[in-house]
Amino acid sequence: MKLLAQCALLFLSLQLHAQQDPQRHRFITTLMQRMTIGEKIGQLNLLTSDMDVTGPFMKENYKQDILNGACGAIFNAYTPQYTRKLQDMAMQTRLKIPLLFGYDVIHGHKTIFPIPLGEACTWDLALLEKSARIAAEEASADGLHWTFSPMVDIARDPRWGRVAEGVGEDTWYGVQVAKAKVRGYQGTDLSTPNTLLACVKHFALYGAIEAGRDYNTVDMSRRQMYQFYLPPYKAAVEAGVGTVMTSFNEVDGIPATGNHWLMTELLREEWGFKGFVVTDYTAINEMIPHGIVKNEYEAGALALKAGVDMDMQGSVYATQLKKLLDDKKITLQDIDQAVYRVLEAKYKLGLFKDPYRGADSARAKKVIMSTTNLQAAREIAQRSFVLLKNEQQLLPLRKGTKIALIGPLANAQRDMIGNWSAAGDYKQASTLLEALKSRLGDIDYAPGANLSDDRGLLKKLNITDTGRSEDMRKEAVETARKADVVILALGESQGMSGEAASRSDIGLPASQRALLEAVYNTGKPVVLVLMNGRPLTLEWEDAHIPAILETWFPGTQGGYAIADVLFGDYNPAGKITMSFPRNTGQIPIYYNHKNTGRPLDPNNKYTSKYLDVSNEPLYPFGYGLSYTKFTYNNLQLDKKNIRPQEKLRVSVTVENAGDYDGEEVVQLYIQDVTASVNRPVKELRNFRKIMLKKGERREVTFDISVNDLKFYDKNMKYVAEPGAFKVFVGTNSRDVLEGEFSLLP
Numbered sequence: 043m044k045l046l047a048q049c050a051l052l053f054l055s056l057q058l059h060a061q062q063d064p065q066r067h068r069f070i071t072t073l074m075q076r077m078t079i080g081e082k083i084g085q086l087n088l089l090t091s092d093m094d095v096t097g098p099f100m101k102e103n104y105k106q107d108i109l110n111g112a113c114g115a116i117f118n119a120y121t122p123q124y125t126r127k128l129q130d131m132a133m134q135t136r137l138k139i140p141l142l143f144g145y146d147v148i149h150g151h152k153t154i155f156p157i158p159l160g161e162a163c164t165w166d167l168a169l170l171e172k173s174a175r176i177a178a179e180e181a182s183a184d185g186l187h188w189t190f191s192p193m194v195d196i197a198r199d200p201r202w203g204r205v206a207e208g209v210g211e212d213t214w215y216g217v218q219v220a221k222a223k224v225r226g227y228q229g230t231d232l233s234t235p236n237t238l239l240a241c242v243k244h245f246a247l248y249g250a251i252e253a254g255r256d257y258n259t260v261d262m263s264r265r266q267m268y269q270f271y272l273p274p275y276k277a278a279v280e281a282g283v284g285t286v287m288t289s290f291n292e293v294d295g296i297p298a299t300g301n302h303w304l305m306t307e308l309l310r311e312e313w314g315f316k317g318f319v320v321t322d323y324t325a326i327n328e329m330i331p332h333g334i335v336k337n338e339y340e341a342g343a344l345a346l347k348a349g350v351d352m353d354m355q356g357s358v359y360a361t362q363l364k365k366l367l368d369d370k371k372i373t374l375q376d377i378d379q380a381v382y383r384v385l386e387a388k389y390k391l392g393l394f395k396d397p398y399r400g401a402d403s404a405r406a407k408k409v410i411m412s413t414t415n416l417q418a419a420r421e422i423a424q425r426s427f428v429l430l431k432n433e434q435q436l437l438p439l440r441k442g443t444k445i446a447l448i449g450p451l452a453n454a455q456r457d458m459i460g461n462w463s464a465a466g467d468y469k470q471a472s473t474l475l476e477a478l479k480s481r482l483g484d485i486d487y488a489p490g491a492n493l494s495d496d497r498g499l500l501k502k503l504n505i506t507d508t509g510r511s512e513d514m515r516k517e518a519v520e521t522a523r524k525a526d527v528v529i530l531a532l533g534e535s536q537g538m539s540g541e542a543a544s545r546s547d548i549g550l551p552a553s554q555r556a557l558l559e560a561v562y563n564t565g566k567p568v569v570l571v572l573m574n575g576r577p578l579t580l581e582w583e584d585a586h587i588p589a590i591l592e593t594w595f596p597g598t599q600g601g602y603a604i605a606d607v608l609f610g611d612y613n614p615a616g617k618i619t620m621s622f623p624r625n626t627g628q629i630p631i632y633y634n635h636k637n638t639g640r641p642l643d644p645n646n647k648y649t650s651k652y653l654d655v656s657n658e659p660l661y662p663f664g665y666g667l668s669y670t671k672f673t674y675n676n677l678q679l680d681k682k683n684i685r686p687q688e689k690l691r692v693s694v695t696v697e698n699a700g701d702y703d704g705e706e707v708v709q710l711y712i713q714d715v716t717a718s719v720n721r722p723v724k725e726l727r728n729f730r731k732i733m734l735k736k737g738e739r740r741e742v743t744f745d746i747s748v749n750d751l752k753f754y755d756k757n758m759k760y761v762a763e764p765g766a767f768k769v770f771v772g773t774n775s776r777d778v779l780e781g782e783f784s785l786l787p
């Protein structure tokens with residue numbers, strides 16, 4: 043019966059393919075009829091080139107595999123010359139099936155933009171789409187067809203190094219970013235040579251790893267999945283993403299890479315995904331240590347049967363599928379279905395018409411790191427920065443102020459472009475030192491400390507030990523004493539965040555904290571410029587340092603962008619998309635939490651709280667200051683009640699009551715006060731980024747519809763339930779004006 047159902051499903055899906063594009067379908071089926079089983083299996087084999095290695099190990103003879111028709115896709119290879127050389131090899135095979143070239147173009151290709159967690163703080167979806175578009179222009183000119191991006195893993199634990207690659211803790215915002223990125227990479231027609239096939243990852247739930255420890259266990263209810271973690275992947279599918287990458291973790295006790303419910307029943311049958319699924323790096327092999335299969339033979343069968351089409355670097359499909367087929371553990375349909383999907387992607391990219399897709403050095407030279415692209419990188423970086431504190435308007439810096447620049451990240455080109463910067467050339471990155479010198483002429487500078495004094499960590503991260511911190515600190519203090527204001531560039535090395543870089547303590551490394559305190563003790567006003575890939579614990583810094591600017595890893599133009607903001611050429615407007623905890627003990631901490639049965643009551647011992655720290659984060663989701671001051675007044679709802687077909691109009695008056703023109707991200711949250719499943723105390727449902735000149739006042743309006751009120755009810759139906767709702771509008775998730783309304787049946 044099951045086989046009959048599968049055949050029926052396959053027949054239907056082939057019919058659907060035929061209806062969608064008869065010519066494409068005819069081409070692919072005709073080609074497949076000519077392919078041997080070895081050539082078919084070759085199309086499911088993705089191997090890394092030796093230009094860059096992004097995982098535990100690499101196979102040496104990938105070129106021979108290409109020539110033998112045993113490899114259908116290569117990743118970590120780029121430049122027109124190199125991809126042409128490898129494509130030439132594919133053109134020597136019997137059927138001349140072109141290779142697919144993939145790469146981690148995560149936040150830019152050669153022009154590197156801020157890390158995604160930084161870019162998310164712009165709250166500018168058009169800019170997020172624009173940077174993906176520029177990345178696609180540059181990467182496709184460099185011979186690439188496919189990017190392993192966007193990463194949309196919702197995360198509530200900043201100990202995890204990969205929060206750097208995502209959009210933070212909010213599901214609704216993650217949905218918006220997922221759609222913008224797929225549009226940016228894929229455009230409207232993948233056969234256009236300046237587009238990239240996108241790959242939404244890591245499917246699914248990777249951001250929920252226990253204890254923030256990379257590759258660790260994930261375990262959550264279906265409701266939690268559907269409500270908080272799955273929507274961004276689904277949004278990417280609905281936006282037409284061409285591929286999906288499996289995550290390393292288990293889902294419901296079965297690794298995603300072998301999880302039929304996830305990869306077929308949910309992704310394809312429920313969501314209608316039509317592209318192909320690629321594993322993460324050797325994820326099929328890793329189902330053995332996961333303890334779900336005994337060997338690669340079983341792993342290959344489980345993955346293919348689950349609906350996984352392409353094997354990244356594991357060579358399990360390459361070595362096991364033929365035997366599995368002979369042993370009738372898998373069927374020819376199982377293989378054909380996967381091969382069809384891969385060939386369909388190649389067809390959509392136009393590779394059968396032009397295997398080189400117009401990649402040539404002249405086009406690359408024209409497009410890559412163009413002045414326009416670099417200017418865009420500078421503007422996006424400026425908008426990604428978050429002003430966390432600015433006492434007595436220490437910022438923006440006034441002309442004529444004698445400045446000292448201190449810190450191990452003041453002149454750190456490699457760190458400026460952050461982790462997952464793939465083809466980015468850090469030698470092209472502007473540092474803060476370079477930018478300040480270019481603006482001020484000379485400037486007193488001292489590194490002041492090692493990034494860390496943990497020799498073992500320095501070795502692990504391949505960071506040179508620049509000398510004894512005490513001497514460096516002494517030199518820095520002397521430098522500070524000669525200045526009016528000290529800019530301190532501190533934070534993490536790019537290797538302290540990203541993949542396989544979880545940290546159990548997410549404060550500034552001790553060597554840098556000692557430097558900060560030594561400079562603070564000189565009594566000179568300090569501007570702390572942070573460069574880091576995650577929220578940090580900054581209680582001491584927040585209590586002692588008058589100005590703090592979060593710049594993440596700001597990209598190729600990062601130095602100039604920071605200087606632009608420090609001197610007020612751009613008034614910072616970034617808002618964090620991940621809560622900054624006061625200490626690691628508060629983690630996981632996120633704004634859209636439940637109320638619990640004993641919400642905090644400071645006057646009642648028996649309520650939910652800690653003995654030693656507040657429940658509140660140091661900086662809440664949506665938080666970010668400006669050089670000016672925005673006030674919110676006069677929250678108005680145009681109705682007390684709405685019916686499902688009606689809209690509620692919410693308006694608020696925002697005024698720029700300060701001394702600088704500036705942008706503000708006006709945020710709208712809702713709360714479903716009582717429902718069949720308890721709901722968070724707040725959930726972001728919209729935002730407006732507005733520019734107000736100083737003294738200007740504007741009414742900002744939002745329309746709330748029943749769709750904004752839906753959730754997965756106790757029967758897992760996605761519905762809105764009648765009842766009382768609250769609405770909040772404000773400058774972040776904490777400082778809000780509140781209103782209420784009811785949804786009527």
Ligand code: GLC
Binds near residue numbers: 097243
């Ligand atoms: C890595 C990452 C994944 C990346 C892939 C290819 O292990 O988990 O995000 O796309 O391998 O580099």
